[in-house]
Amino acid sequence: MTIADIARRSGLSPATVSKVLNGRPDVSARTRLVVQEALVGAGYRRRGSLEAPPLIDVVFNDFDSPWAIELVRGAAAAAQAEGLTVAFTALSEGDERRIWFDHITSRGTRGIMLLLSKLTERQRGELAARGLPFVVIDPTAEPGPEVSSVGATNWSGGLAATKHLVELGHRRIGVITGPPELLCSRARLDGYRSALETAGLAFDDDLVLSGDFRMKAGYDQAQVLFGRRRRPTAIFAGNDLSALGVLRAARDAGLRVPDDLSVVGFDDIPLAEWSTPSLTTVRQPLIEMAAVAVRILLDSSGSDESLGRRVELATDLVVRESTAPPG
Amino acid sequence: MTIADIARRSGLSPATVSKVLNGRPDVSARTRLVVQEALVGAGYRRRGSLEAPPLIDVVFNDFDSPWAIELVRGAAAAAQAEGLTVAFTALSEGDERRIWFDHITSRGTRGIMLLLSKLTERQRGELAARGLPFVVIDPTAEPGPEVSSVGATNWSGGLAATKHLVELGHRRIGVITGPPELLCSRARLDGYRSALETAGLAFDDDLVLSGDFRMKAGYDQAQVLFGRRRRPTAIFAGNDLSALGVLRAARDAGLRVPDDLSVVGFDDIPLAEWSTPSLTTVRQPLIEMAAVAVRILLDSSGSDESLGRRVELATDLVVRESTAPPG
DNA sequence: GGGTCTGGGCGAAACGTTTCGCTATAGTCG
DNA sequence: CGACTATAGCGAAACGTTTCGCCCAGACCC
Structure with a gap:
């Protein structure tokens, strides 16, 4: 089955x-369609499958977070073990999506790993036609069943973090979530809610604020929480970065952590261990998550089954210095 | 001039x-040589020169530092503006150098950007033969004149940091340098020395320790400095990461920053602004440095001149909360 | 309406690349 | 020492890719 056969067909x-x-x-749109049909109809495959470029593409929105860095590092390590290189594309705010997409597809890739991003329907189709696999890490909305994705047990993580605070004796626990449109943000919040319920504590809307996973958001929203009539004695931040913002806000407000305020983060970025005070947080195995994503890409590279896989790796509560019983 | 001509020749x-x-x-070594001679003799060039893969490779030792991240981000942004993608390779400790090198060259690249790394003589030759440019950021040793490199004014930076401390009234100023084999570490230290001299202060060997640019080294060496007979009232850390280690050590030792101890870092990574207390530091324009490096790669991609360029971008002292007059 | 220009879309042919098998040489065993 | 095996090195041919020019439709001008 060669290109010439397809051409004849x-x-x-x-x-x-x-x-x-x-x-x-x-190539005109019509012609492109005709060819693609013929390709699918004849079940064409490139001859030596070795021609696939030894690249894995990682694409993410410009969040320059340690979270993304860890994932990229994990991907690089996993890729290197397979003799592949990681190419990476940072989407800045106003970027026309076509640009990066055309760029990657025309250059060729072994698979695309999306961090927190989404593909258009069109793009999904184009990738499928070319047999290029992709996998989403922490998808934004519920992805379709044919989309592979990797995440962590965010709900359990939120539960564990909150349970930890409750067991220390906290009754008023503030939350600063990530962007509400993200699945992982919502799951973490639901874990929080569920832990409160189990403990028989009321859910108070006033204590739930949303952020964007950055330090500044953590800082600003913490100040809002400090201004509430009855100040919360603990804050569960949507990720470590905003937790660091909270620590900063606490210091500026003259609150001692953990004596006056307990703080829990999420992610366990390398910095969490070195912040002052070091951060109690819910560890996501980011390196492993990236490795799994790479494996999914490579596995599904050969086979045609369009059934997506959904993998969730376990989270883990890491208790450090930023949490203590309320003063 | 086609491949067939060379073959005939x-x-x-x-x-x-x-x-x-x-x-x-x-291909045997002899044959390879014969062909290469014929190639050079006939002045062969690939036909469409557009075949050069739209990739720029960034290679660095596994230091997973924010410093490297900033550079990679800068490179990605600059590359994207040119329609290129950044591929990145992290060298882990025991890596056989050949591996990544063969990998990159066989896949093809537009140019290689080395962070803190070095090429063997052989590799330099191979790149030159293939017309692949490379540029070093913060070279380890004095690179030859035909090697392009990009750095910052490390000496001036060290000078400015120390001068700042001296002007605040500090007389005993500790230093925790980066790896001594790095040019930038030595330049920063020399700037420190020079500032002391200008101020008429004695240089004290006991106050100079070397680290490796990581937090742990900053932490450990700070503890050593705290144990000195006359504890220094200020510490100039080789980079921000070790400065954060120093902050942590200070806290664990019950020292307040900046009241009991002033700390200055180097780099101005995003975190420096958000640490507690926020860090006085010497800013390196990392994003710009990466952009310059990309430009050098692309410029020298076409031309044959093998003369290297050395660019040093200006550093800038950023005063924040971690420095104050000695208590 | 006829001429001219422009650009998109396509294919022939030139080109480079890869596979696969052949050959010669080195290495191994009895 | 001969037979057998393994391997490196090379080329023919099959294949995919790219360039370049042709054709044609539409826009524009006179």
Whole structure:
């Protein structure tokens, strides 16, 4: 089954078929469609499958967070073990999505790993037609069943963090979530809610604020919480970065952590161990998550089954210095 | 001038010539040489020069520091503006250098950006033969004149940091340097020395310790300094990461920063602004440095001149909360 | 309406790359 | 020392990719 066969089937030249396969621009939409049908119909595969470029693409929104860094590092390590390199694309705010996508597909890749990002329906289709796998880490919305994704047990993590605070004796526990549209933010919040329920504590809307996973948000929202009539004695931050913002806000407000305020983060970035005070947090195995994602990409690279896989790795509460019984 | 011509000239097949051009392993050393001579003799160039893969490679030792991250981000941004992608390779400790090098060269790249790393003589030759440019950021040793490199004004930075402390009234100023083999570490230390001299202060060997740019080293060495007969009233850390280690050590030793101890870092990583207390530091324009490096790669990609460029961008003292007059 | 220009879309042919098998040489065993 | 095996090195041919020019449709001008 060669390119020439496809060309004959579809009444076009081998050159044109090649262009479609490589996402070249000088093919009309109609022709492209005809070729793609012929490709699928004939079950075409490149001959030596070794031609696939030894690249794995990691794409993320410009959040320059340690969280992303850890994932990239994990991906790089896993890729290197397979003789692959990680190429990475940071999407800045206003970026037209087409740009990076065209870029990656025209250059070729072994698979695409999306951090917190989403593909358009069109893009999904194009990838499927070319047999390029992709996997989402911490998907934004509930992804379809045919989309592979990797995450952590966010709900359990939120539960564990809150339970820890409750067991220390805290009754008023503030929350600063991540962006509400993210699945992981919502799961963590639900874990919090569930822990309160189990403990027989009321859920108070006034104590729940949303942030964006950055330090500044943690800082600002912590100040809001400090201004509440009855100040919470503990804060569960959506991630470590905002938890660090909370620590900072506490210091500026003259509150001692953990004596006057307990703080729990989420992620366990390397910094959490070195902040002052060191941060109690819910550890996500980011390195492993990236490794799993790479494995999914490589596995699904060969096979045609379009059934997605959903993997959730376990989280782990790491107790350090930022939590204590309320003063 | 095609591959076939070269083949005829050297009495070999086009296939073999192609293999040489692509660094394939199944060519004997002699044959490879013959072909390379023929290539040079005939002045061969690939036809469409557009085939150069749209990749820039960033290679660094596994230091997982925010410093490297900033540079990678800068490189990614600059590359994206040119329609290129950044591929990145983290060298772990025991890595055989050949591995990554063969990998990158066989896959192809537009240029290589080395962070704190070094190439062997052989590798330099191989890159030159293939016309692949490279640039070093913060070179380890004095690089030859034909090597391009980008850095910051480390000496001035060290000078400015120390001068700042001296002007605040500090007389005993400890230093925790980076790895001594790095040019930038030594330059910063010399700046420190020079500032002391200008101020008429004696240089005391007991106050100079070396670290490795990580938090733990900052922490450990700070404890050593605290144990000195006359404890220093200020510490100049080789980079922000070790400065954070110092902050932590100070807290564990019951010293208040900046009342009992002033701390200055180097780099101005994003975190410096958010640490508690926020860190006075010498800012390196990392993003710009990476952008300059990318520009050098692309500029020298076309031309044959093998003369290296050395660029040093200006550093800048950023005064925050971690420095004050000695108590 | 006819001429001219422009650009998108396609294919022929030139080109580079890869696979696969052949050959010669080195290494191994009895 | 001969037979057998393994391996490195190379080339023919199959294959995919790219360039370049042709064709044609639409826009524009006169």
